[in-house]
Amino acid sequence: MxxxxxxxxxxxxxxxxxxxxxxxxxxxxxxxxxxxxxxxxxxxxxxxxxxSKQLLFEAVFSNAFSLLAPQLNKILNDDSSIEEKVKNFTHNYISFIIKHPYLPNFIIQELNRNPKFFEKIQQNAAFPTLEKFKNQVNEEVEKGILKPINGEQLFINIISLNIFPFVATPLIKGFLKFDDKGFKQLMEQRKTAVSEFIINSIKK
Amino acid sequence: MxxxxxxxxxxxxxxxxxxxxxxxxxxxxxxxxxxxxxxxxxxxxxxxxxxSKQLLFEAVFSNAFSLLAPQLNKILNDDSSIEEKVKNFTHNYISFIIKHPYLPNFIIQELNRNPKFFEKIQQNAAFPTLEKFKNQVNEEVEKGILKPINGEQLFINIISLNIFPFVATPLIKGFLKFDDKGFKQLMEQRKTAVSEFIINSIKK
DNA sequence: ATTTTTGTTAACCAAATGGTTAAACCATAA
DNA sequence: TTATGGTTTAACCATTTGGTTAACAAAAAT
Known part of the structure; x- marks a missing residue:
């Protein structure tokens, strides 16, 4: 300093x-x-x-969101199959967040404090949208690759499983009686555990 | 007033x-x-x-946590099968949170702000523990009822799927372009969608 | 070399905020 | 009726906090 x-x-x-x-x-x-x-x-x-504090905060917030958006685009706008995307996203996202552990909670918290911020970040360049993903899920369901599932619910499930543990870290560490090291190991495990869990559920 | x-x-x-x-x-x-x-x-x-503000806050916080603990006990210390517990918990928990939408985020947020609060609530009477659940998962895996899965990961998955959408409500409403009504419908759907998703994944 | 612009600081300011106090209020027991 | 004790209020206080200012230093431009 x-x-x-x-x-x-x-x-x-x-x-x-x-x-x-x-x-x-x-x-x-x-x-x-x-x-x-x-x-x-x-x-x-x-x-x-x-x-002002407000503007400095907004600079930080936009910046943080710009880091997350590309991660989401990987699962929303990539061309591989749903199964591939789930595997890649889960692995990449968890690796990414282990390096930026405060990010998800920061975004979520401040979005709760002031939901209007969402509009501000929406104007951001590569803002991810859900359309392609939903269509792809429907296609793969029709083709018999996936069991019937609603694309929106699947999307929520995927991000819930990936993000929640990092948002609720103290809660999870408390219940499971893990220290920092144990928690990190658990998250490393999740890179494969989560994608297996999802694939098991949706693959026909 | x-x-x-x-x-x-x-x-x-x-x-x-x-x-x-x-x-x-x-x-x-x-x-x-x-x-x-x-x-x-x-x-x-x-x-x-x-x-003081601090003490008033702690009163509110303990109070809030006392509402959530019994919900968790239903999945941790109840005697029914894992499948039953997942179904019941998911249904009950989502119904419960729809009535108290600020609760999960409040708990998580303040626990992040000051992780020491966890110790304070641990002293609370019926504090839930994970032992029984882990043992039960192992048993059912051995009996061939469930596919092999780590009890801790399963627990994290269950609470992630149930809690996250209520913590990240503005984010989800933003991405999925839902208003209050649409969001509530989506959460109603989840009462069955989430338990199906989990059961599909773990049941042999 | 000198003027002008940009960057940096210490000191300051007004508003907000958690907390206190002394007096008033009010039910009720003596 | 009147003490008595808990309850309630308006006014007050010290500190914190975001923000400003005026003077100064360092570069750039002339």
Whole structure:
């Protein structure tokens, strides 16, 4: 911290620090002073570069969502079979989240606090949509590859199984009496356990 | 609101109001004044009955968790078969949450904010434990009733599928382009869709 | 070399917020 | 009737907090 900050990269340092603080404490719990300290700069700089807490928060939020959207596109707009997609998505997504453990909870929490944010991120470039996935599920059901299932419900199931443990980590660690290490192992297991669980359920 | 409040039930009114405000806004977002207004009383009463925001919050939190624990006990400590338990739990839990939609997110959010709360609720009377469920899964796997599956992973899967949609409601409504009514219908469907999904996956 | 623009800081400010207090209110037991 | 004790309120307080300002430093532009 508090390195000899030449002027240049201040804006990036702020965004980094803001990301850490906002993702850990949320909009309401975060303090501008704490962000400034984490960035090793004066609080006034936050306003110089981002005008207000609200705008700084929105920058962090959009940024976070931009990381998640491509992950979702892999299962929604990829061309492989549903089975392949489930396997790939589960494996990739869990790997991804292990590296960014605060992300899902941050997004969900702040979306609950202010559902209007959804519209803001929808304008984002590669915003994923469900149409292709639903059609593909219907096709594969008709072809007899999959047991009959509603595409929307399947989508919800897939993201529930993948995301929930990372949103409810303290709850799961508590019930299962796992420490950090045990929890991580459990999540590693899930890379295959979840896709098996899903495939078992839907494949004819 | 602001009825002719005889002295008696003030403490309860406060708890009610606090529940609403805390569950919607969380510890950090909630304001004591807002709680007082919601209860139709003077702010000083909050401190008279509960000393501090922290203690009032803890009262609300314990209370909320006491509602959820019995639901979990149904799947963990009931005597019926795994298949029965999955069916019953899914049906009951979703019905329950539709009536208390803020509950799961509230618990999860505040547990993330301060994981130590888990210890506080653990002391609670009928705190559910996983042992019986794990043993039962192993038994049924050995007996050939279920396909081989890890009891812990199955437990995580069950609660993920049941709870996640209510935690991530704005996200799901956004992606699936559902309004309140459509979302509620979707959740009604899930009472059977989720248990079918699980049973399909694990039953031999 | 000097003016202008951009970046940075310490000090400051007004509003919000959790919490306190002293006085008033009110039911009821003496 | 009047003490008595719990209950309720308006006013107040200290601190925190997001945000601003004015002065200053460092680059860029002239």
């Amino acid at each position: 508090a390195k000899t900050n030449k002027n240049q990269d201040t804006e990036g340092q702020i965004l980094d620090a803001a990301k850490n603080v906002f993702q850990k404490k949320g909009m309401d719990g975060a303090r501008m002073q704490e962000i400034a300290d984490a960035a090793g700069i004066n609080k006034a700089m936050l306003h110089y570069y981002y005008r | 602001a009825k002719t409040n005889k002295n008696q039930d003030t403490e309860g009114q406060i708890l009610d109001a606090a529940k609403n405000v805390f569950q919607k806004k969380g510890m950090d977002g909630a304001r004591m004044q807002e709680i007082a207004d919601a209860a139709g009383i003077n702010k000083a009463m909050l401190h008279y009955y509960y000393r």
